[in-house]
Amino acid sequence: MFVLRGILRAESQEKILIYLYLREKGYGKTIAEFYGVSQNAIQKQLARMEQDSLLVSGLIGKVRQYQLNPQYAFMEPLKTLLKSAIDVYPPAIIKELLIRRMRPRKAGKPTIRV
Numbered sequence: 001m002f003v004l005r006g007i008l009r010a011e012s013q014e015k016i017l018i019y020l021y022l023r024e025k026g027y028g029k030t031i032a033e034f035y036g037v038s039q040n041a042i043q044k045q046l047a048r049m050e051q052d053s054l055l056v057s058g059l060i061g062k063v064r065q066y067q068l069n070p071q072y073a074f075m076e077p078l079k080t081l082l083k084s085a086i087d088v089y090p091p092a093i094i095k096e097l098l099i100r101r102m103r104p105r106k107a108g109k110p111t112i113r114v
Contacts, residue, residue: 012045021082022097
């Protein structure tokens with residue numbers, strides 16, 4: 001789903017921005033796996049958006065973690081735009097994005113979502 005066509009260069013940019021807006025931080029690989037797209041495409045767009053000062057990143061061990069740049073001049077209008085775009089997204093995708101499970105589950109524990 002490419003809601004912001006005409007504003008952004010690529011669909012992968014929209015996916016990255018929505019992901020980082022809802023989850024606040026993310027890795028290139030996890031973003032690519034979440035949407036089921038090429039990791040290479042996501043990494044290229046992350047590098048472009050970081051170069052444009054839209055994102056900032058830092059190393060956590062050997063892995064680079066990205067987040068929206070709070071110093072970006074148009075951050076508030078961008079957040080408003082992303083919030084409007086989220087209203088058009090399927091609720092299932094938004095629900096999955098809002099789940100913030102980072103720790104592994106105990107072995108043998110059932111996966112029941114409330």
